[in-house]
Amino acid sequence: xxxxxxxxxxxxxxxxxxxxxxxxxxxxxxxxxxxxxxxxxxxxxxxxxxxxxxxxxxxxxxxxxxxxxxxxxxxxxxxxxxxxxxxxxxxxxxxxxxxxxxxxxxxxxxxxxxxxxxxxxxxxxxxxxxxxxxxxxxxxxxxxxxxxxxxxxxxxxxxxxxxxxxxxxxxxxxxxxxxxxxxxxxxxxxxxxxxxxxxxxxxxxxxxxxxxxxxxxxxxxxxxxxxxxxxxxxxxxxxxxxxxxxxxxxxxxxxxxxxxx
Amino acid sequence: xxxxxxxxxxxxxxxxxxxxxxxxxxxxxxxxxxxxxxxxxxxxxxxxxxxxxxxxxxxxxxxxxxxxxxxxxxxxxxxxxxxxxxxxxxxxxxxxxxxxxxxxxxxxxxxxxxxxxxxxxxxxxxxxxxxxxxxxxxxxxxxxxxxxxxxxxxxxxxxxxxxxxxxxxxxxxxxxxxxxxxxxxxxxxxxxxxxxxxxxxxxxxxxxxxxxxxxxxxxxxxxxxxxxxxxxxxxxxxxxxxxx
Numbered sequence: 001x002x003x004x005x006x007x008x009x010x011x012x013x014x015x016x017x018x019x020x021x022x023x024x025x026x027x028x029x030x031x032x033x034x035x036x037x038x039x040x041x042x043x044x045x046x047x048x049x050x051x052x053x054x055x056x057x058x059x060x061x062x063x064x065x066x067x068x069x070x071x072x073x074x075x076x077x078x079x080x081x082x083x084x085x086x087x088x089x090x091x092x093x094x095x096x097x098x099x100x101x102x103x104x105x106x107x108x109x110x111x112x113x114x115x116x117x118x119x120x121x122x123x124x125x126x127x128x129x130x131x132x133x134x135x136x137x138x139x140x141x142x143x144x145x146x147x148x149x150x151x152x153x154x155x156x157x158x159x160x161x162x163x164x165x166x167x168x169x170x171x172x173x174x175x176x177x178x179x180x181x182x183x184x185x186x187x188x189x190x191x192x193x194x195x196x197x198x199x200x201x202x203x204x205x206x207x208x209x210x211x212x213x214x215x216x217x218x219x220x221x222x223x224x225x226x227x228x229x230x231x232x233x234x235x236x237x238x239x240x241x242x243x244x245x246x247x248x249x250x251x252x253x254x255x256x257x258x259x260x261x
Numbered sequence: 262x263x264x265x266x267x268x269x270x271x272x273x274x275x276x277x278x279x280x281x282x283x284x285x286x287x288x289x290x291x292x293x294x295x296x297x298x299x300x301x302x303x304x305x306x307x308x309x310x311x312x313x314x315x316x317x318x319x320x321x322x323x324x325x326x327x328x329x330x331x332x333x334x335x336x337x338x339x340x341x342x343x344x345x346x347x348x349x350x351x352x353x354x355x356x357x358x359x360x361x362x363x364x365x366x367x368x369x370x371x372x373x374x375x376x377x378x379x380x381x382x383x384x385x386x387x388x389x390x391x392x393x394x395x396x397x398x399x400x401x402x403x404x405x406x407x408x409x410x411x412x413x414x415x416x417x418x419x420x421x422x423x424x425x426x427x428x429x430x431x432x433x434x435x436x437x438x439x440x441x442x443x444x445x446x447x448x449x450x451x452x453x454x455x456x457x458x459x460x461x462x463x464x465x466x467x468x469x470x471x472x473x474x475x476x477x478x479x480x481x482x483x484x485x486x487x488x489x490x491x492x493x494x495x496x497x498x499x500x501x502x503x504x505x
Contacts, residue, residue: 100271100275100276101271101272101274101275103268103271103272103275117303118299119299119303125268125272126268133268135265139265139269143268143269143272144299144300144303145298145299145300146269146272146273146276146298146299146300147272147276147298147299148275148276148296148297148298148299148353149296149297149298149299149301149302149353149354150299150353150354152299152302152303152306152354153354153355153504156504
């Protein structure tokens with residue numbers, strides 16, 4: 001578990017994420033999420049997959065909301081990811097390491113939604129955890145090639161252990177249990193699902209807001225999507241209120257004092 | 262904080278110094294081997310993803326590991342392969358091996374130091390017209406067949422590949438085919454692998470089956486080093502053997 005400050009996502013970046021998801025290139029989507037994490041949090045270390053998913057769900061909850069609309073038997077229902085977020089935050093991920101003489105290589109799940117190789121799990125090496133240094137992709141490969149064979153077993157044990165922890169989380173989308181595993185892309189699909197909102201409706205809302213309020217587009221794009229919804233709702237309510245007022249004015253009986261209506 | 266090259270050198274030194282003495286049945290002596298590295302284990306497991314040629318690639322990887330990890334240069338025989346592989350697995354990955362729900366400590370095999378019987382190292386099979394000289398092939402010879410087989414097996418169905426594997430397996434045990442009535446004496450070493458297999462494919466069934474009997478005798482000899490308390494520990498040398 002890591003602790004970091006998280007800022008609200010702007011509508012502009014949210015639209016960009018949606019575009020990447022629509023293009024459906026896993027590498028690009030992974031890179032896009034990594035950039036989002038770097039931009040909106042103060043965390044600067046190597047990020048693990050579970051921590052990355054927790055940050056992205058938290059970012060989604062504070063910027064857009066913690067639920068989305070799904071369908072069950074053709075009926076619209078609200079689907080919340082808060083149970084998953086809470087469970088993931090409470091996961092006790094084991095610390096695995098491989099001893100090689102005086103050195104220790106540390107294992108973590110790489111933040112990648114693409115297929116990962118065993119070597120990508122060796123994220124740092126040093127005499128102690130405090131002194132350990134992060135590795136580049138090339139260094140990971142070189143180091144892995146020279147580690148004793150038990151490294152592969154440690155990584156396999158690590159993945160199985162996390163999968164056992166994930167299997168204990170009961171997550172349902174429209175009454176269907178989601179089989180969450182570390183390397184079966186389920187977390188990726190979950191994140192994609194919650195970052196895929198109907199962009200068209202958001203764009204329609206922005207156009208409506210601009211038409212009525214003459215607010216600057218750049219300013220609106222810099223707001224979090226949740227605030228756009230609030231602003232839009234406020235404008236709609238205000239429009240209705242004014243309509244009601246003018247309708248009421250139309251029914252005033254001539255000769256009656258205004259204060260009496 | 263050390264620079265990465267220093268760290269890498271330190272890891273290499275540790276890995277190189279992790280050695281074990283393993284009995285080599287064809288030589289009847291123990292030889293020093295470096296333990297498996299993570300890459301070697303990963304490469305062995307990864308061969309499972311190759312469709313038709315997966316078992317050949319796997320065996321080729323084992324041959325290469327035995328040659329690379331042996332500190333002393335030696336012309337290893339096919340009959341050394343399973344025993345050395347089992348010991349490398351026991352000392353590098355885990356000594357516990359589970360087969361048919363029974364877990365065996367592979368290190369108990371280290372006391373089985375039975376030299377390959379000279380009588381099975383070579384054999385001559387004779388029929389009325391043919392004389393076939395057989396010999397246990399070396400890993401180097403096995404690799405030559407494997408390379409050719411990988412080439413032949415590309416773009417072939419699994420059934421076709423299995424047929425090829427069978428012929429290649431028999432061919433590698435034959436060194437010479439002689440016929441006095443037909444006046445020829447062919448050393449298979451003088452032919453390319455494809456020609457050798459074509460020749461073996463056309464042997465009379467009786468002779469061919471005698472070669473298979475010889476291969477089975479060799480296997481029975483190899484099994485002596487896997488026998489504990491009168492029972493053979495059945496090891497299928499495949500990718501799953503290298504996952505603990």
